[in-house]
Amino acid sequence: MNKGPSWFNLTSITLGMAFLYLPIVLLxxxxxxxGRNVAIWEGWSVKWYFALWQDQQMLDAAWVTIRLGLLSASVATILGTMAAITLVRHGRFFGRSLFSGMVSAPLVLPEVILGLSMLLLFVSIGFDRGFWTMTIAHITFTMCYVAVVVQSRLVSFDRTLEEAALDLGCPPLRTFFSITLPLILPAVISGWMLAFTLSLDDLVIASFTTGPGATTLPIKIYSQVRLGVSPQINAICTIxxxxxxxxxxxxxxxxKRAETDRRRAEQMAAAGR
Structure with a gap:
């Protein structure tokens, strides 16, 4: 007989959730x-949001962060999906172990090591650091996360749907975009969101690879927090x-919609057989 969760489990979950989300609620x-003092409550006001729109440096940093996240996440999603398809669909090939290790390496390497190695690479080849060096670095360390997410979906993929399309004369490329991609789209979207979040949150690697005129929002916030927390920081974090x-x-x-469409397509395919 199921008696439901115990008081110990409920207490542990409650304390854990409070530890995670109470600081966000306070922020x-x-x-x-x-008031300007973030530790003393002096009443409700939205003046810091209006002051934020007058802080051009903070807005520029936010714009750089958004552009960096969108571009790096999109490229990382394409490359990560291609890497996942290669690892799942092409079986054993020469250099597979090395390729798999290189794809998964950023998952376990400390960010300090990745940032320093990127810095040494750009300095050795004479590539001026800035927005594009940060983009390359973010693509490098976020691509592996996309590959892992998409690879987990491809392992359980029903390939008979692709085989049916190929038997009916559909070209391989069209089969991929018409059958495969829509069915793995939830994993691709999840990988893109994970890559975008990691890029948005990154501080260490961006600090190593940034240059003049390419200050991201985490770097800007960190530099200001060292001098004291400003109410404008709370405002932009809330946004x-x-x-x-x-x-x-x-x-x-x-x-959820893509998963529903996938199940409907599989049911139609099963009914057709």
């Missing part, structure tokens, strides 16, 4: 604090939380 609340939460909700709905 959001204090972003509406009327980021809202955007990420909205994106997570939209992605969740999209993934």
């Amino acid at each position: 959001v609340i204090y972003s509406f604090n009327a 980021i939380i809202a955007v990420v939460a909205l994106g997570a909700i939209v992605a969740s709905l999209q993934l």
Whole structure:
């Protein structure tokens, strides 16, 4: 007989959730604090949000971060998906172990090592550091996460759907875009969101590979926090939380819709057989 979760489990979950989300709730609340001292509540106000729009340096850093995340996540998703297909579909080939290890290496290597190695590479080849060096670095360390997510989906993929399309005369490339890609789209979207989040959050690797005029938002926030927490930092962090939460909700709905379409396609294919 199932008696439900014990009081110990409920208490542990409650404390864990409070430890994770209570600081975020406090940050959001204090972003509406009327006073400049972030430790003393002086009433409700939205003046720090208006002051944020007057901080051109913070806005420039936010724009660099968004562009960096969108570009690096998109390229990493394409490369990571190609790497996952290669590892799953092409079986044993010469250099497979080396290729698999190189794809998975950024998962276990410390970010300091990755950032330093990227820095040495760009310095040795004479590549001026800036936006594009950060983009290359972010693509390098986020691609492996996409590959792992997509690879886990391809392992359980029903290849009879592709074989049926090929038997009916559909070219391989069209089969991929018409059959394979829609069915693995939830994993691809999840990989893109994970890559975008990692790029948005990165501080260590960006610090090694950044250059003049390419300051990201984490670097900007970190440099200001060292001198004291400003209410504007609470405001921009609240905006980021809202955007990420909205994106997570939209992605969740999209993934649920894609999963429903996938199941409907598999049921139709099974009925056709």
